[in-house]
Amino acid sequence: MIFFLKAAALLAGGNKYLAHVVIKGVKGDFEPIVLWYQDVYANINHLMSLLVKEESPEAVTNVLQVLKPGLMSKEEEVAQAAIKLYLKLAIDLLSLDLMAPAAEWFFCENGGLFACLVCIKRHPETVENITTMMVQFGASNMFDLFTAEMEKHLTDPLEYLNHVKLILRPLTDSEYSKEEVNTLN
Amino acid sequence: MLIPSAAVTSQKSEKPDVDGETTIGETTSTTGFFIVSLAKNLSLTPKQVNGTLIHLTYDLLFKGCGFTCRRK
Numbered sequence: 691m692i693f694f695l696k697a698a699a700l701l702a703g704g705n706k707y708l709a710h711v712v713i714k715g716v717k718g719d720f721e722p723i724v725l726w727y728q729d730v731y732a733n734i735n736h737l738m739s740l741l742v743k744e745e746s747p748e749a750v751t752n753v754l755q756v757l758k759p760g761l762m763s764k765e766e767e768v769a770q771a772a773i774k775l776y777l778k779l780a781i782d783l784l785s786l787d788l789m790a791p792a793a794e795w796f797f798c799e800n801g802g803l804f805a806c807l808v809c810i811k812r813h814p815e816t817v818e819n820i821t822t823m824m825v826q827f828g829a830s831n832m833f834d835l836f837t838a839e840m841e842k843h844l845t846d847p848l849e850y851l852n853h854v855k856l857i858l859r860p861l862t863d864s865e866y867s868k869e870e871v872n873t874l875n
Numbered sequence: 876m877l878i879p880s881a882a883v884t885s886q887k888s889e890k891p892d893v894d895g896e897t898t899i900g901e902t903t904s905t906t907g908f909f910i911v912s913l914a915k916n917l918s919l920t921p922k923q924v925n926g927t928l929i930h931l932t933y934d935l936l937f938k939g940c941g942f943t944c945r946r947k
Contacts, residue, residue, distance in 0.1 A: 708913070716917060726916035733899045733912070740905045749905050756909055 705756055712759035712768065720765040727760055727771035731778065738782050747791035750783065754795045754802060761805035761820075766813045773809070773819045776802075780826035789830070796827035797839055803828065807843050810856060821860040836861075 716722050730737065741749055757779075760772025783792045796802035806820050828835035836854070844850040899915070902908040 711917070722917050726912060729899070729912050729916050730909075733908070736900050736902070737905065737908055740902070740908055743903075744905060753905050753909075 705759065708756065709759040709762075713763050715765065720763070720768050723760070723763070723765070723768050724771050727757075727768065727775055730757070731771075731775050734775070734778055734782065738786065741788065742786060747788075747794075750788050750791040751795040751798075754779070754792060758802065758805045761802075761809040762812070764812065766815065769809050769813050769816055770819070773816060773823055776823050777819065777826065780823065784826075792827060793830045797831070797835075803835070803839055804843050807840070807853060810853060814856060817856045818860040818863075821857050822864055824857075825861070825864055 712723050737753065741753065754776075757772060757775060760768050760775075763769050763772070780789075780792070783789050803824065806824050809820050810817050824835065825832070828839070831839070836857070840853065841850055844853055897907070897911055899908060899911050902911050
């Protein structure tokens with residue numbers, strides 16, 4: 691029981707203990723963090739069944755929020771594992787018609803978009819997958835996503851332009867964004 | 876994430892939805908899912924957590940929600 695109490699402690703206080711561990715590693719060791727994300731990925735069907743059972747938009751946003759520190763981790767391998775998990779989550783949430791609370795989480799203050807932008811800044815190599823994730827979670831509001839919403843987080847014009855420059859190529863290559871543009875037309 | 880009592884206990888039985896034998900696939904709430912997966916993968920041992928953190932968890936999980944639990 692004591693192990694579970696300590697695990698629960700990591701989730702207390704708005705996940706701040708968990709965020710600390712995921713971002714900085716367990717005493718600098720990131721392997722357990724990568725394994726945790728891989729384990730969640732392996733059990734994603736069960737996680738989805740729990741979300742359906744709980745029937746709560748808050749449960750969706752809580753799950754997405756718990757996993758968010760991975761996007762801001764100092765270790766690229768953790769960030770890549772987190773992105774892979776989010777890409778799968780987006781597909782599953784869409785199929786279960788649970789994308790509305792997910793989009794709300796994505797656009798909220800310190801939500802998914804904020805974490806994505808931190809990830810690009812820390813690990814520019816992740817930009818391709820992060821762009822796909824941004825398009826998946828922000829599909830409901832694509833125009834604002836790359837304009838007003840990004841500008842909210844990137845108040846320095848130069849920083850904003852640098853991010854746009856990084857995102858532009860993967861965005862034009864993305865099948866998701868092409869579909870979205872075709873829909874708009 | 877705040878830990879509301881309902882998230883870690885079964886509202887019907889008032890028993891914790893995780894115990895020392897629970898596997899990830901047996902969890903019955905999303906919070907339980909993360910508690911079990913974190914405990915498993917981060918190999919949490921008593922040495923790694925100080926008393927304050929345990930007390931914080933204990934209060935959050937049980938004391939504040941009227942659930943009685945005797946610590947070992």
